[in-house]
Amino acid sequence: MLIKLENVSHLYEDQSTVAALKDINLTVNQNEFIGLVGHTGSGKSTLIQTLNGLIRPTRGKIFIENEEITSKGFDLKTIRRKIGLVFQYPEHQLFEETVEKDIAFGPRNLGLSANQIIDRVHWAMDMVQMDYDEFRQRSPFQLSGGQKRKVAIAGVLAMRPQVLILDEPSAGLDPMGRNQLLQLLIRLNKEYQMTIILVSHRMEEVAELADRLLVMNEGYLVLDDSPREVFQNVNLLEEIGLGIPQVTRLLWEIKKRGYNIRTDLLTLKEVKEEIISFTRGRELC
Amino acid sequence: MLKSVTIGQYIYRDSLIHRLDARIKILATLIVMIGLFMVDRFIGFGLVAVFVGTLISLAKLPYKRVLRGLKPIIFIAIFTFILHLFFTPGGELLFKIGFLTVYEDGLVTGLFMVVRILLLILFTSLLTLTTSPIELTDAIEYLLKPFQKVGVPAHELAMMMTIALRFIPTLMEEADKIMKAQQARGADFESGSLLRKAKSLIPLLIPLFISAFRRADDLALAMEARCYRGGENRTRMNQLKYRVHDFIAFGLIIIFTVTLIIL
Ligand SMILES: Nc1ncnc2c1ncn2[C@@H]1O[C@H](COP(=O)(O)OP(=O)(O)OP(=O)(O)O)[C@@H](O)[C@H]1O
Numbered sequence: 107m108l109i110k111l112e113n114v115s116h117l118y119e120d121q122s123t124v125a126a127l128k129d130i131n132l133t134v135n136q137n138e139f140i141g142l143v144g145h146t147g148s149g150k151s152t153l154i155q156t157l158n159g160l161i162r163p164t165r166g167k168i169f170i171e172n173e174e175i176t177s178k179g180f181d182l183k184t185i186r187r188k189i190g191l192v193f194q195y196p197e198h199q200l201f202e203e204t205v206e207k208d209i210a211f212g213p214r215n216l217g218l219s220a221n222q223i224i225d226r227v228h229w230a231m232d233m234v235q236m237d238y239d240e241f242r243q244r245s246p247f248q249l250s251g252g253q254k255r256k257v258a259i260a261g262v263l264a265m266r267p268q269v270l271i272l273d274e275p276s277a278g279l280d281p282m283g284r285n286q287l288l289q290l291l292i293r294l295n296k297e298y299q300m301t302i303i304l305v306s307h308r309m310e311e312v313a314e315l316a317d318r319l320l321v322m323n324e325g326y327l328v329l330d331d332s333p334r335e336v337f338q339n340v341n342l343l344e345e346i347g348l349g350i351p352q353v354t355r356l357l358w359e360i361k362k363r364g365y366n367i368r369t370d371l372l373t374l375k376e377v378k379e380e381i382i383s384f385t386r387g388r389e390l391c
Numbered sequence: 392m393l394k395s396v397t398i399g400q401y402i403y404r405d406s407l408i409h410r411l412d413a414r415i416k417i418l419a420t421l422i423v424m425i426g427l428f429m430v431d432r433f434i435g436f437g438l439v440a441v442f443v444g445t446l447i448s449l450a451k452l453p454y455k456r457v458l459r460g461l462k463p464i465i466f467i468a469i470f471t472f473i474l475h476l477f478f479t480p481g482g483e484l485l486f487k488i489g490f491l492t493v494y495e496d497g498l499v500t501g502l503f504m505v506v507r508i509l510l511l512i513l514f515t516s517l518l519t520l521t522t523s524p525i526e527l528t529d530a531i532e533y534l535l536k537p538f539q540k541v542g543v544p545a546h547e548l549a550m551m552m553t554i555a556l557r558f559i560p561t562l563m564e565e566a567d568k569i570m571k572a573q574q575a576r577g578a579d580f581e582s583g584s585l586l587r588k589a590k591s592l593i594p595l596l597i598p599l600f601i602s603a604f605r606r607a608d609d610l611a612l613a614m615e616a617r618c619y620r621g622g623e624n625r626t627r628m629n630q631l632k633y634r635v636h637d638f639i640a641f642g643l644i645i646i647f648t649v650t651l652i653i654l
């Protein structure tokens with residue numbers, strides 16, 4: 107087990123009465139692909155920041171590879187090379203003169219040699235599908251929004267973390283950019299055995315990609331299960347302001363009208379097949 | 392960690408002092424300040440101290456919080472004291488250690504200066520403690536109006552101050568966010584020599600400036616889109632009006648300061 111949280115609670119200010127995290131227990135295993143969803147303000151960003159020591163939770167313990175990172179005097183920098191975090195709108199953190207230098211910032215902080223750094227930068231740019239020779243000397247500030255996003259993500263990738271956490275990485279991207287990004291995540295998970303935690307509020311997105319789904323509401327972790335199981339809780343999800351994938355919703359509506367149809371399907375393809383097999387040999391009109 | 396920085400330590404209370412017109416409070420502060428500089432005996436300081444104490448309780452402010460405001464200048468006060476202690480000759484020789492000599496006048500002037508500095512800071516802090524930043528900038532605009540004839544851009548200055556005050560918390564938040572993002576990339580803002588620390592700020596400052604400029608640009612555009620034209624013929628939501636108690640307060644301040652000077 108890679109990451110373990112025990113009774114983690116967090117208050118942003120000592121006097122504040124509402125906790126951003128309330129008694130969270132969670133384990134993350136090697137090579138999982140986890141989706142983290144929740145209404146705005148439910149504590150997702152807070153939770154992921156506790157995972158690499160940017161926020162020290164008010165109460166509770168966090169273990170990473172069986173080391174307690176919440177203990178006093180723990181050197182958090184060793185954690186940051188294991189756990190990469192891509193923030194919401196990561197393009198706002200770019201600062202170097204060239205794309206290459208900016209991506210190299212992380213590896214340089216790790217104390218790698220010049221050759222290793224070049225290799226890492228090259229690899230990271232390949233992963234986000236940016237041509238190394240074309241872009242490496244460009245200023246990051248003269249790129250388009252989507253390209254900046256790619257550079258920022260490459261900057262974290264270049265540190266080669268075991269766990270990659272992304273906070274709403276597809277917000278504001280066009281469909282193609284989003285698709286590319288999701289393909290990248292799948293590839294990192296399958297080919298490079300990276301553990302991925304993806305924060306998103308597009309249900310279709312996480313339903314399709316993640317093998318495990320965490321649902322947060324008002325600081326609590328309310329559901330932790332496979333997407334199939336999670337989306338069975340339609341009422342709870344709607345109560346806390348989350349939807350379910352549209353195709354799944356369609357199945358539920360059919361079921362509500364008295365037909366006996368499966369509802370634990372999430373992707374367009376699965377649902378299409380279910381509906382075809384359901385209607386076959388039936389007089390519908 | 393950046394959260395702990397507060398600018399303008401306004402404490403909201405419903406009190407007579409809080410309700411006074413901000414212009415009166417600014418003028419009163421200036422007048423008493425002049426008075427403080429003209430005081431030449433300790434008894435005058437005693438009077439001011441009693442006055443400040445009365446104001447604090449009238450404003451329903453917690454004494455502790457107000458006194459804590461003196462913390463940042465303790466160092467300056469001590470430095471002033473030592474300087475005067477050793478370098479003012481005159482009066483009886485009190486004692487002598489090596490080349491350092493302390494005369495009676497030195498001790499007295501030293502104490503005198505320290506008390507003056509502390510009272511000065513304490514009194515001016517009452518202004519910012521009891522007046523919200525917005526009221527303050529409004530008042531400054533009014534007070535600068537007469538100087539517009541000689542080219543002081545009163546409205547623009549006040550607008551700039553308001554905008555700056557409005558954006559300080561936003562920028563703090565932004566700085567916090569960028570700092571975390573860079574820390575996640577292994578940046579280290581805490582350890583190393585002074586030079587290294589200064590260098591490590593580059594990844595924080597550049598994105599911060601860029602975002603500040605972007606915000607400024609957006610704001611300028613938004614203001615222009617709503618036909619903002621500066622001070623000419625602009626009416627305002629909160630009109631400042633002098634009321635009876637403002638005049639009474641001003642009269643009291645004048646009487647107090649005159650007594651102070653005569654004493
Ligand atoms: N820096 C901060 N200081 C004080 N309170 C904060 C801070 N950041 C977040 N909070 C509070 O903590 C709670 C959880 O916020 P968080 O940012 O984790 O939500 P989120 O799930 O990421 O929301 P979103 O989907 O909008 O990004 C909110 O109530 C928020 O107001």
Ligand SMILES: [Mg+2]
Binds near residue numbers: 150151152194273
């Ligand atoms: Mg968030």
